[in-house]
Amino acid sequence: xxxxxxxxxxxxxxxxxxxxxxxxxxxxxxxxxxxxxxxxxxxxxxxxxxxxxxxxxxxxxxxxxxxxxxxxxxxxxxxxxxxxxxxxxxxxxxxxxxxxxxxxxxxxxxxxxxxxxxxxxxxxxxxxxxxxxxxxxxxxxxxxxxxxxxxxxxxxxxxxxxxxxxxxxxxxxxxxxxxxxxxxxxxxxxxxxxxxxxxxxxxxxxxxxxxxxxxxxxxxxxxxxxxxxxxxxxxxxxxxxxxxxxxxxxxxxxxxxxxxxxxxxxxxxxxxxxxxxxxxxxxxxxxxxxxxxxxxxxxxxxxxxxxxxxxxxxxxxxxxxxxxxxxxxxxxxxxxxxxxxxxxxxxxxxxxxxxxxxxxxxxxxxxxxxxxxxxxxxxxxxxxxxxxxxxxxxxxxxxxxxxxxxxxxxxxxxxxxxxxxxxxxxxxxxxxx
Ligand SMILES: Cc1ncc(COP(=O)(O)O)c(C=O)c1O
Numbered sequence: 001x002x003x004x005x006x007x008x009x010x011x012x013x014x015x016x017x018x019x020x021x022x023x024x025x026x027x028x029x030x031x032x033x034x035x036x037x038x039x040x041x042x043x044x045x046x047x048x049x050x051x052x053x054x055x056x057x058x059x060x061x062x063x064x065x066x067x068x069x070x071x072x073x074x075x076x077x078x079x080x081x082x083x084x085x086x087x088x089x090x091x092x093x094x095x096x097x098x099x100x101x102x103x104x105x106x107x108x109x110x111x112x113x114x115x116x117x118x119x120x121x122x123x124x125x126x127x128x129x130x131x132x133x134x135x136x137x138x139x140x141x142x143x144x145x146x147x148x149x150x151x152x153x154x155x156x157x158x159x160x161x162x163x164x165x166x167x168x169x170x171x172x173x174x175x176x177x178x179x180x181x182x183x184x185x186x187x188x189x190x191x192x193x194x195x196x197x198x199x200x201x202x203x204x205x206x207x208x209x210x211x212x213x214x215x216x217x218x219x220x221x222x223x224x225x226x227x228x229x230x231x232x233x234x235x236x237x238x239x240x241x242x243x244x245x246x247x248x249x250x251x252x253x254x255x256x257x258x259x260x261x262x263x264x265x266x267x268x269x270x271x272x273x274x275x276x277x278x279x280x281x282x283x284x285x286x287x288x289x290x291x292x293x294x295x296x297x298x299x300x301x302x303x304x305x306x307x308x309x310x311x312x313x314x315x316x317x318x319x320x321x322x323x324x325x326x327x328x329x330x331x332x333x334x335x336x337x338x339x340x341x342x343x344x345x346x347x348x349x350x351x352x353x354x355x356x357x358x359x360x361x362x363x364x365x366x367x368x369x370x371x372x373x374x375x376x377x378x379x380x381x382x383x384x385x386x387x388x389x390x391x392x393x394x395x396x397x398x399x400x401x402x403x404x405x406x407x408x409x410x411x412x413x414x415x416x417x418x419x420x421x422x423x424x425x426x427x428x429x430x431x432x433x
Contacts, residue, residue, distance in 0.1 A: 084313050190375065
């Protein structure tokens with residue numbers, strides 16, 4: 001087999017064509033966009049991204065854990081083209097089409113646990129979170145919501161009210177939703193006793209009986225790719241059972257095969273009452289879902305809806321994506337996840353700035369510290385690493401205070417893993433010496 005023709009840097013990015021796009025964008029787009037580094041995309045294939053100047057990168061971030069099947073998987077592209085050639089819209093809230101019903105069935109059957117589930121389709125993760133807040137309150141007739149320090153649930157009002165990963169997502173946007181308490185999340189690397197802290201809150205300020213729902217990411221995403229202690233996840237399941245609250249797993253980042261199982265919660269052996277998915281579900285086409293136990297999805301006709309949610313082209317993309325994940329993504333996420341983990345452990349042995357490596361499948365966090373003893377986060381190093389890796393042909397993305405999240409397309413190859421790790425190694429050697 002011939003060696004892949006990437007990564008390749010023909011001109012230090014941003015090249016002249018990228019510069020033009022960036023200038024246009026800066027003139028007209030909202031200043032709230034982040035733009036992590038000056039990548040102006042032209043195309044991609046598998047875990048390779050090509051920019052408009054012909055540079056090619058290995059992709060360790062999949063457009064923030066979205067491009068699960070790569071950038072143009074032939075089966076997904078064919079499904080999108082076929083669906084687009086028939087009709088672009090009719091509104092699934094009011095009318096029927098087969099792909100929408102089939103996707104609901106498929107997700108309902110994939111839901112963790114034995115009981116029957118029902119499915120509401122959305123355009124985004126935040127819309128799924130928003131709908132789940134409404135469903136939880138409507139069903140339980142209670143108001144109070146619990147989420148966690150470090151959580152990210154999206155940018156709409158209910159979602160930012162639950163979010164607690166960075167203060168800038170909330171600052172200046174109040175008043176937010178009332179009746180939200182943020183509890184500490186489990187962090188095996190940094191320690192603490194989050195269950196004791198929660199019990200303290202229930203003793204002093206919040207009656208457990210008032211809680212409608214607990215929103216939890218089974219692996220913390222934006223907050224630092226933290227895999228919680230399963231005991232912590234189990235505690236919240238039994239809390240909900242005891243007090244008549246719903247356990248909502250936000251699997252928008254961790255789900256749809258990313259961890260080598262359909263849902264990250266399967267690693268913990270804990271079932272939610274409501275599961276939220278989006279991101280990788282449609283390989284980049286905008287689609288998400290609220291998957292709830294039938295006994296919980298009790299809202300009546302017309303109480304909730306969406307003009308675009310479950311768009312027919314997006315449904316076709318999701319059905320094809322689920323096929324690809326089932327056929328190759330799940331097994332590959334486990335295999336490549338192992339390879340990645342082994343390679344990262346070797347890097348950790350060489351580079352003292354790597355404090356912790358954790359993850360499941362292809363959802364892996366690498367935490368950088370100034371000193372392994374004090375565990376002081378080294379956010380400056382992470383910023384420099386992200387930029388330097390980009391200039392060498394590796395796409396990384398940070399999260400938390402000083403973590404690189406590795407969330408590549410689930411179809412990446414051994415070559416991609418090894419070549420990406422090689423660039424990471426080179427960057428760390430340069431940054432530290
Ligand atoms: C765990 C989690 N929930 C919700 C969201 C929001 O999804 P969206 O950006 O599609 O609204 C995200 C996005 O990063 C996420 O990671």
